[in-house]
Amino acid sequence: MNEFTPRTIIEPFRVRSVEPIHFTTADERREALEAAGFNPFQLRAEDVLIDLLTDSGTGAMSSRQWAGMMASDESYAGAASFYRFEAAVRDITGFKHVIPTHQGRAAEHILFGTLAKKGNVVLNNTHFDTTRAHVEHTGAEARDLLIPEGRDPKSPHPFKGNMDLVALESAIREIGAHRVPAILITVTNNSGGGQPVSMANIRGVSTIARKHGIPFFIDACRFAENAWFIRTREEGYAGKLPIDIAREMFALADGCTMSAKKDGMANIGGFLALNNDALATRCRNLEILTEGFPTYGGMAGYDLEAIAHGLYEALQPEYLEYRIGSIAYLGRKLTDAGIPIIEPTGGHAVYLDAGGIAPHIPPLEYPAWSVNNALYLTGGVRGVEIGTVMFGLQPDGTEKPASRELVRLAFPRRVYTQSHVDYLAEVIIEACSRAADLTGYRIVSESPVLRHFTARLEPIT
Numbered sequence: 001m002n003e004f005t006p007r008t009i010i011e012p013f014r015v016r017s018v019e020p021i022h023f024t025t026a027d028e029r030r031e032a033l034e035a036a037g038f039n040p041f042q043l044r045a046e047d048v049l050i051d052l053l054t055d056s057g058t059g060a061m062s063s064r065q066w067a068g069m070m071a072s073d074e075s076y077a078g079a080a081s082f083y084r085f086e087a088a089v090r091d092i093t094g095f096k097h098v099i100p101t102h103q104g105r106a107a108e109h110i111l112f113g114t115l116a117k118k119g120n121v122v123l124n125n126t127h128f129d130t131t132r133a134h135v136e137h138t139g140a141e142a143r144d145l146l147i148p149e150g151r152d153p154k155s156p157h158p159f160k161g162n163m164d165l166v167a168l169e170s171a172i173r174e175i176g177a178h179r180v181p182a183i184l185i186t187v188t189n190n191s192g193g194g195q196p197v198s199m200a201n202i203r204g205v206s207t208i209a210r211k212h213g214i215p216f217f218i219d220a221c222r223f224a225e226n227a228w229f230i231r232t233r234e235e236g237y238a239g240k241l242p243i244d245i246a247r248e249m250f251a252l253a254d255g256c257t258m259s260a261k262k263d264g265m266a267n268i269g270g271f272l273a274l275n276n277d278a279l280a281t282r283c284r285n286l287e288i289l290t291e292g293f294p295t296y297g298g299m300a301g302y303d304l305e306a307i308a309h310g311l312y313e314a315l316q317p318e319y320l321e322y323r324i325g326s327i328a329y330l331g332r333k334l335t336d337a338g339i340p341i342i343e344p345t346g347g348h349a350v351y352l353d354a355g356g357i358a359p360h361i362p363p364l365e366y367p368a369w370s371v372n373n374a375l376y377l378t379g380g381v382r383g384v385e386i387g388t389v390m391f392g393l394q395p396d397g398t399e400k401p402a403s404r405e406l407v408r409l410a411f412p413r414r415v416y417t418q419s420h421v422d423y424l425a426e427v428i429i430e431a432c433s434r435a436a437d438l439t440g441y442r443i444v445s446e447s448p449v450l451r452h453f454t455a456r457l458e459p460i461t
Helices: 026-035 063-070 080-093 104-115 129-137 165-175 199-212 223-233 242-251 277-290 301-313 317-336 367-379 418-433
Strands: 097-101 121-124 141-144 183-186 216-219 255-259 270-274 349-353 384-386 406-410 441-445 456-459
Touching: 026 367, 063 301, 080 097, 080 242, 080 270, 080 301, 097 104, 097 277, 104 129, 104 255, 104 270, 104 277, 121 165, 129 141, 165 199, 183 199, 199 216, 199 242, 223 242, 223 317, 270 277, 317 349, 317 418, 367 384, 367 406, 367 418, 367 441
Parallel strands: 121 141, 121 183, 183 216, 216 255
Antiparallel strands: 097 270, 255 270, 349 406, 384 406, 441 456
């Protein structure tokens, strides 16, 4: 008998504990958004029906993770839970030194606080918000070198997260290798639509970095998803396990930063991993000052246990096939309805092209912010703007339009079912059908760094 190939996506897990969600009326959502200063970050979670603000720390943990947490060692120094965590990180990444942190941005703070200074330039395919903020906080410049296809929402390129290798060589010659403290590559490329980076591109970046003697780091938040794309899209990797692909990726780098709230499948935690002994010593000194003792780094023992199990669970082929398939399923529903998105769909999120949905709103009136708020008002869906509110404010206090106006709908891991996704598609299609009626927004108050988290806005009437 031939193998049965189902067309329906099913979750590769059973649900044994449920959390109720709160249904709201249109009037209640309007009042809640106004009270939040028209900033979805400031909404109460209980007023959100489908929460796609982020996939960071919002997933569901497995029975094995919970069992590990119950058996954790909470000793301040040298806990057994740390050594299990360290062994898992070393097994997957191959890096010698493992420095735990309470989340990914703490790893960025330690790395760039140790490496970067005023006058330096850190090169990346695309810096995400906290990465850019930590680089710029040191006085250094954060420069993006994405391939041209990565800036085209409709390009069918299979690895639109790739770094432009010609531009990388040119930038190093222009800047001078001595002023480039690190080259970073983000897998998958979050700001670029969750798009993957090919192994060939990672290898190319590694070769250039080593030729110039520049440390090369991977932002590994979604390393497992990137490994799956390499397996399914890059020649020569179809028969390889995701864990082996991940090991090959990490072997090309000198270290990595990691938010374990993503492909660590945990609610909190992260790490910095690297091979250089002298740099590791300097980083541990800063960790003690800001995070805690080097064998807990701001995490409880049960957090370390959750990550030790979660890193392996994120690499399971059945899980990755389901997760990437769910994102693609929503993407097909939206493109079939004529809604512009970043294509092909990425790993952790669907990115709506808000500039195409609401072209009548100028960039400095924040079209992606307006589209995102419309999703909440229509059906209680919370996403996040990846546009001029997030990236338009410059270090000198001026403002300029972001390169793209996107709304990211990031899926928590193992949380929502296919019926949730079907409802989500209905909300998006309905909200976009009224896009011509949307107005822009103006900022009423903002902070000088990462303003999108706390800014208060008002509609332009």
